[in-house]
Amino acid sequence: MSDVEDWGRAEVTSKCVGAMTCRVLAPEIFREVVARSKPALGPGNFSEVGKDIASAEEYTAVRQAIFSCPFKAIRWSRQPRVRLEQLPPLYEGFPKRIEDNVYFMGHPDANTFACAGFFIRHEGHNILIDPPIAHPKLLEAVQQMGGVQHLCFTHVDHTGNATAWYEATKASRLMHKDDMVEAENKYTPFPVTKGFEHLLELKAGETTALEGLAEFQIIHTPGHTAGSIMFLYKKKFLFTGDSLHYSAVKGHLVAARVQCWQSWELQTQSLLVNIFQDFQWVLPGHGDWRRFESPGAARASLDRCVWWMKRQGRGRTWLPWL
Structure with missing residues (x-):
């Protein structure tokens, strides 16, 4: 310009x-x-x-x-000197395609601690994972792509926009029961979620499929929180919430030790389950994304992650509401 x-x-x-x-x-x-x-x-x-x-x-x-x-x-x-009227609106162009029929939603906000939200366009079963703010333009864009039939949440602190999206779409809501919030109280910033249509009772390491969509697997991976789950789509896209992301500095997948609210040992054990899964993309709520050349390369990086995790301090980071 x-x-x-x-x-x-x-x-x-x-x-x-x-x-x-x-x-x-x-x-x-x-x-x-x-x-x-x-x-x-x-x-x-x-x-x-x-x-x-x-x-x-x-x-x-x-x-x-x-x-x-x-x-x-x-x-x-250093303040920029830019003619703003010549630039596009701040949040134009979302959802943004990542690969195949998987999209990044953009519009992160404080309600979900600015986590990344993802959209899967699958005819009759469009899925929104950890939804961002329900901005009118974003709602309109998603509606033009077939709407949302499923609202899926990886864990409790990504549920902040659940009500707004449910009211706009009437989509079926899903999370793990161990992260359910039963009633409002002044000690938690999270919304009530006991009315969700699907409150899973999977045990650690257990998997199930989204109703009507066998290609969308749900894996219980506690540790970050008791009800943390991951979603594996088409044995290619692994949506990891806050349990796993990529570190360019370390050169392999990692978990966030400082932001471990339940048990580091349990989180380490949970990630071992995915060593036996096929995936290429790691798409976290927080942290760097990564596309691996092959499922084997992804599993090798996860194996290094588990090795690294076992050498970190035990325990958890205490929070008053978890």
Whole structure:
């Protein structure tokens, strides 16, 4: 754009607690921090700026990251000089196709701690996983793609937008019973979910299929929370919630040790189940995505993850509402 003088520069502050939303929305700009000798929770402790903004597309992605960060941990260190009227609206172009009939929803917000939401377009069985804010334009776009028949939640802290999407779509809602919230109370930020149509009672490691769609497998993987589940679609796309993501620094899949609310040992054991599954894509609620060349490469990375997890500290991170 000829009249753009400066796209500005962003920075990640010490408010960052590792939601990693910025790395999903603007992966060209934000990256995982390499461990270095500095105080814990210092600026950019989880994510940092890896390069300068060099295009309108990158600038828009950074704006989305700044707007979406639930902890307001990203700011402009140098204000851009841009004619905003020549740029597209902040959230245009979602849902965004990832591969095949799987889409990234965009529109993350604080209700779900800015997790990534995903949409599967499968005729008669469209699935929305960990839905983002029910923005009117997003609702309209999804409706044009056949609507939503199933609302599926990987665990309790991604249910913040459940009511809005249910009221808009009347889709069937699904989560694990162990993460169900029975009643409103001042000690939890999560909505009541006891009225969901499907409250699964799977045991750890057990699997089942979504009703009417054998290609969509549900796996109980407790550890991050008691009711954490993963979804495996077409033996290719593994939607992992907050239980598993990719680390470019380590070079293999990892779990978030700081954000383990139930049991690190149980989470480690849960991930062993997936070593026997075929998958190529890892699509987490928080953290970097990864497409592996083959199911074998994916399983090898998961095997390294489990090896690494067994060498971390035991226990959990305590939260008052979990």
